[in-house]
Amino acid sequence: MGGDFAPHNVVCGALDALREAGDRLDVLLVGPEQAIRTELATTDHAGLSFQIVNATEVIDMHDTATAGLKAKKDSSIAVGIAAHREGRADAFISAGHSGAVMSTATLTLGRIGGVSRPTIGTFLPSEFGPCLVLDAGANVDCKPQNLYEFAVMGSIFSSMMLDIKSPTVGLLSIGEEPSKGNDLTLEAHKLLAGSSLNFIGNIEGRDILSGKARVVVCDGFVGNIVLKLAESFLDLLRNRLRAYASASLRKRIWTGMMHGTLRRMLKDFDYQEQGGVPLLGINGVVIIGHGKSTAKAVKNMVFRAEEMARININGHIQKALSSTQ
Amino acid sequence: MGGDFAPHNVVCGALDALREAGDRLDVLLVGPEQAIRTELATTDHAGLSFQIVNATEVIDMHDTATAGLKAKKDSSIAVGIAAHREGRADAFISAGHSGAVMSTATLTLGRIGGVSRPTIGTFLPSEFGPCLVLDAGANVDCKPQNLYEFAVMGSIFSSMMLDIKSPTVGLLSIGEEPSKGNDLTLEAHKLLAGSSLNFIGNIEGRDILSGKARVVVCDGFVGNIVLKLAESFLDLLRNRLRAYASASLRKRIWTGMMHGTLRRMLKDFDYQEQGGVPLLGINGVVIIGHGKSTAKAVKNMVFRAEEMARININGHIQKALSSTQ
Numbered sequence: 001m002g003g004d005f006a007p008h009n010v011v012c013g014a015l016d017a018l019r020e021a022g023d024r025l026d027v028l029l030v031g032p033e034q035a036i037r038t039e040l041a042t043t044d045h046a047g048l049s050f051q052i053v054n055a056t057e058v059i060d061m062h063d064t065a066t067a068g069l070k071a072k073k074d075s076s077i078a079v080g081i082a083a084h085r086e087g088r089a090d091a092f093i094s095a096g097h098s099g100a101v102m103s104t105a106t107l108t109l110g111r112i113g114g115v116s117r118p119t120i121g122t123f124l125p126s127e128f129g130p131c132l133v134l135d136a137g138a139n140v141d142c143k144p145q146n147l148y149e150f151a152v153m154g155s156i157f158s159s160m161m162l163d164i165k166s167p168t169v170g171l172l173s174i175g176e177e178p179s180k181g182n183d184l185t186l187e188a189h190k191l192l193a194g195s196s197l198n199f200i201g202n203i204e205g206r207d208i209l210s211g212k213a214r215v216v217v218c219d220g221f222v223g224n225i226v227l228k229l230a231e232s233f234l235d236l237l238r239n240r241l242r243a244y245a246s247a248s249l250r251k252r253i254w255t256g257m258m259h260g261t262l263r264r265m266l267k268d269f270d271y272q273e274q275g276g277v278p279l280l281g282i283n284g285v286v287i288i289g290h291g292k293s294t295a296k297a298v299k300n301m302v303f304r305a306e307e308m309a310r311i312n313i314n315g316h317i318q319k320a321l322s323s324t325q
Numbered sequence: 326m327g328g329d330f331a332p333h334n335v336v337c338g339a340l341d342a343l344r345e346a347g348d349r350l351d352v353l354l355v356g357p358e359q360a361i362r363t364e365l366a367t368t369d370h371a372g373l374s375f376q377i378v379n380a381t382e383v384i385d386m387h388d389t390a391t392a393g394l395k396a397k398k399d400s401s402i403a404v405g406i407a408a409h410r411e412g413r414a415d416a417f418i419s420a421g422h423s424g425a426v427m428s429t430a431t432l433t434l435g436r437i438g439g440v441s442r443p444t445i446g447t448f449l450p451s452e453f454g455p456c457l458v459l460d461a462g463a464n465v466d467c468k469p470q471n472l473y474e475f476a477v478m479g480s481i482f483s484s485m486m487l488d489i490k491s492p493t494v495g496l497l498s499i500g501e502e503p504s505k506g507n508d509l510t511l512e513a514h515k516l517l518a519g520s521s522l523n524f525i526g527n528i529e530g531r532d533i534l535s536g537k538a539r540v541v542v543c544d545g546f547v548g549n550i551v552l553k554l555a556e557s558f559l560d561l562l563r564n565r566l567r568a569y570a571s572a573s574l575r576k577r578i579w580t581g582m583m584h585g586t587l588r589r590m591l592k593d594f595d596y597q598e599q600g601g602v603p604l605l606g607i608n609g610v611v612i613i614g615h616g617k618s619t620a621k622a623v624k625n626m627v628f629r630a631e632e633m634a635r636i637n638i639n640g641h642i643q644k645a646l647s648s649t650q
Contacts, residue, residue, distance in 0.1 A: 127564060137499055140507045174462055174549040182465045182546045205553030209561045221507045222547055224499040228530030229551060233558045236534045239452060240590045258583050265565045 001031040001058045001076040002096025003291045010095060011039045013298020018048040020299070025306060028053045028089055030080040055079035061291075065099030069107055077101055081108045084284050091305035093276065095289035095298065102138055102279055102288070109284035112314055114321030117142075118281035119150045119220075120288060121157065122227050125268035126211030132158050133172075133208070133216045136277065137224030144187035147171070147217045148195065149321060153280040154215040155197055156316045161278075161307065162214075170203035170213025172222060178202065184219060192217075234269045237262065275300025278308065281317065285309045326356040326383045326401040327421025328616045335420060336364045338623020343373040345624070350631060353378045353414050355405040380404035386616075390424030394432055402426055406433045409609050416630035418601060420614035420623065427463055427604055427613070434609040437639055439646030442467075443606035444475045444545075445613060446482065447552050450593035451536030457483050458497075458533070458541045461602065462549030469512035472496070472542045473520065474646060478605040479540035480522055481641045486603075486632065487539075495528035495538025497547060503527065509544060517542075559594045562587065600625025603633065606642065610634045 001007060007029075014027045026049045029036050033054040057075040059067045068078040077096055081104050084092040094101045098120070106118050122136035134150040135142070151169045158167040171189055173181035178189050180202060192199040203212050208226065218226070241262075245255040275297055276289035285308045287301045326332060332354075339352045351374045354361050358379040382400040384392045393403040402421055406429050409417040419426045423445070431443050447461035459475040460467070476494045483492040496514055498506035503514050505527060517524040528537050533551065543551070566587075570580040600622055601614035610633045612626045 125561075127561070140499065172550060174465065174546055182544075185546075205550035205555075206557040206560070208554060209557050219507075221499055221510075222550060225497060225530035225547060225551065226554060229533060229554055230530075232531040232534050235531070236450075236452070237591075244586070244590055254586070258586065261569070261579070261583065265569055266562075 001035070001055075002094040002101075003289065003293050005292070005294075006095070007031055007035050007039045009293060009295045010298050011036060012043065012295035013293070014050065014302060015043060015045055015048055016295060016299040017302035018050060021303070021306070023049075025302070026050065027302065028080070028083060030055050030083065031076040032056055032058070053079060053083060059097045059100045061097060063097060063100060065097070065103045067097070068100045068104035075100075077104055078108075081105050081284075081286070084286075085109055090309040091285035091287070093287040093289065093298070093301045093305050095276070095291060095293040095301075098288045101286065105279055105282055105284060105286045109282045109286075112281055112283055112318045112321070114318060115149055115153075115281035117146050117149070118279055119146075119153060120277055120279055121150075121154055122223070122277050124208055124216075124227065124230050125266075126209055126214075128211035128214070130162065130268065131208060131211060131214055131216055132162075132167075133218065133223050133226060134280070135218065135220035135223050136227050137220045138279075139220040141221070142184060142219035144184060144191055147184070147188040147219070148191040149281070150217045151192055151195070151197055151199070151215060152320050153317050154217065156313060156320060157278060157280060158215050160311055160313055160316065161304070164214050166198045167214040168212070169197045169199045169215045169217065170207065171199075171201065172205070172208070172216050172218035172226070173202040174204060176202050176204065188217070231269070234266060237266075275304050278304070280313075283314065285314070326360070326380075327419040327426075328614065328618050330617070330619075331420070332356055332360050332364045334618060334620045335623050336361060337368065337620035338618070339375065339627060340368060340370055340373055341620060341624040342627035343375060346628070346631070348374075350627070351375065352627070353405070353408060355380050355408065356401040357381055357383070378404060378408060384422045384425045386422060388422060388425060390422070390428045392422070393425045393429035400425075402429055403433075406430050406609075406611070409611075410434055415634040416610035416612070418612040418614065418623070418626040418630050420601070420616060420618040420626075423613045426611065430604055430607055430609060430611045434607045434611075437606055437608055437643045437646070439643060440474055440478070440606035442471050442474070443604055444471075444478060445602055445604055446475075446479055447548070447602050449533055449541075449552065449555050450591075451534050451539075453536035453539070455487065455593065456533060456536060456539055456541055457487075457492075458543065458548050458551060459605070460543070460545035460548050461552050462545045463604075464545040466546070467509060467544035469509060469516055472509070472513040472544070473516040474606070475542045476517055476520070476522055476524070476540060477645050478642050479542065481645060482603060482605060482638060483540050485636055485638055485641065486629070489539050491523045492539040493537070494522050494524045494540045494542065495532065496524075496526065497530070497533070497541050497543035497551070498527040499529060501527050501529065513542070556594070559591060562591075600629050603629070605638075608639065610639070 057072040121134040123130040245252040279286040380401040382397040446459040448455040570577040604611040
């Protein structure tokens with residue numbers, strides 16, 4: 001029931017994943033059984049391997065992040081994560097209330113040994129492909145050790161899931177010199193410089209989109225602002241085009257032509273093309289999607305979750321963080 | 326001698342300001358006399374009202390922020406600010422080492438009563454015209470009171486210099502509710518909500534470019550990252566256009582046509598069009614320009630400084646902050 005277009009986009013995306021994956025996947029569709037059955041009636045699903053798991057409650061955007069643990073224990077988020085904990089599912093994905101997914105997952109599944117705080121990473125476009133920024137808003141006030149752990153988890157994810165060999169790690173700050181930054185980054189810099197990560201030092205706001213580092217670490221306050229500012233560039237560009245187009249018919253035709261090219265050129269700015277972001281550091285595989293996730297985004301989230309579970313990202317995180325303690 | 330194109334752009338910009346302003350302005354050109362005279366020899370300056378003030382040293386980008394106070398007391402920055410303090414000039418502008426300008430100005434001129442920390446504001450484009458973001462990097466670790474003072478100074482500047490009546494003030498955070506944010510913003514929210522400012526509450530990263538608030542306050546760590554990320558958007562767009570153009574002759578012609586339209590459409594992203602940013606909270610008028618300031622930018626900085634001095638921004642800041650203490 002997660003996201004603005006549930007259950008339609010979620011069910012369609014899950015079925016599309018099953019169609020593409022063949023025997024490799026089974027899917028549990030978690031939510032109010034009747035709503036799911038109504039959605040299923042509109043589409044051909046013969047031969048696809050899924051089950052319905054009934055969950056009678058729905059966490060909406062007005063609920064608090066702890067709703068899945070307290071007021072709405074029979075929500076799709078709580079029931080789905082419980083199924084994951086009990087081993088009935090190898091991973092959980094949701095396009096619903098991200099705060100509720102995060103807190104329910106963290107408290108139900110627990111943290112990986114050596115991880116002080118789980119983190120949500122997000123992908124920003126760069127000159128050299130997606131750049132993973134952690135933390136994207138889960139941890140507002142951080143300690144240096146948290147940032148170090150984000151860097152370790154981000155490096156493992158980027159190397160195993162994005163096939164980036166020895167990913168570059170940058171510490172987001174306000175000057176390249178190690179002496180530049182705030183109290184948090186000055187200390188975090190020391191931890192990162194002394195680690196076995198491919199740490200390239202401080203990077204600045206301008207270096208994110210240029211792709212200077214493939215993994216960017218910062219506290220969740222900064223990361224969330226960066227993420228939302230970057231997303232809004234596309235809106236600004238769209239509004240400017242619209243304003244320009246409104247001046248004359250000639251300009252309308254001209255911007256119509258430009259629009260298609262620009263959209264292709266900046267496709268990677270569009271979060272709907274991304275398949276959701278991982279919650280890293282918990283004993284489980286959880287992917288959180290944008291509330292506006294399309295069926296295609298949901299399908300990609302399913303594949304990403306399946307891969308994360310199969311290649312055992314968490315085992316690598318545990319090994320890396322327990323050995324450095 | 327400030328900036329990457331000194332003394333050429335600085336001298337040309339100052340002379341252009343004199344040509345436009347007529348009798349209203351006198352300019353002191355501060356720097357190595359011979360370099361200034363060499364530059365002046367290349368241009369017609371008959372009848373323009375300026376003087377040369379000799380300063381033998383030059384602070385470059387490798388110098389520390391305190392160079393103007395210690396190692397290079399005869400630099401154009403130190404000598405120019407001293408002339409301002411002594412009343413020989415009503416304002417000081419520089420496109421040079423911004424850290425050196427800031428620390429030299431703060432320590433030489435002193436703070437306005439009621440101001441705990443001077444701040445540098447910066448302008449970002451928005452749907453409704455320039456949005457003033459403070460602090461842009463001068464104050465990395467801030468206290469709630471600092472953010473409140475930035476809001477007061479930013480409101481006065483926006484209202485008096487940009488003619489915005491009762492400018493909206495937003496607190497940059499990671500959620501609209503007053504309960505969302507980090508330790509700093511949660512406390513700052515209370516101060517702002519209890520003030521007489523036109524405080525609209527928390528705003529998010531996506532709200533900056535949409536123009537939800539005309540004055541945005543945050544600590545200098547966040548502000549500097551926001552500023553540099555926003556500036557880099559234009560670079561990314563330029564690189565994407567270039568990559569697209571390289572695919573074929575047809576695409577090269579097409580992007581060449583798009584380029585002009587986009588440049589006009591996003592002109593306000595280009596810092597060279599801006600005339601520099603104010604250092605607010607000091608007993609004086611100081612404008613800091615980008616290192617790559619064009620002659621036009623320098624000219625605009627001169628006019629902005631003249632206006633700030635003439636309408637007595639500082640008197641209003643002092644009155645506002647001493648009355649709320």
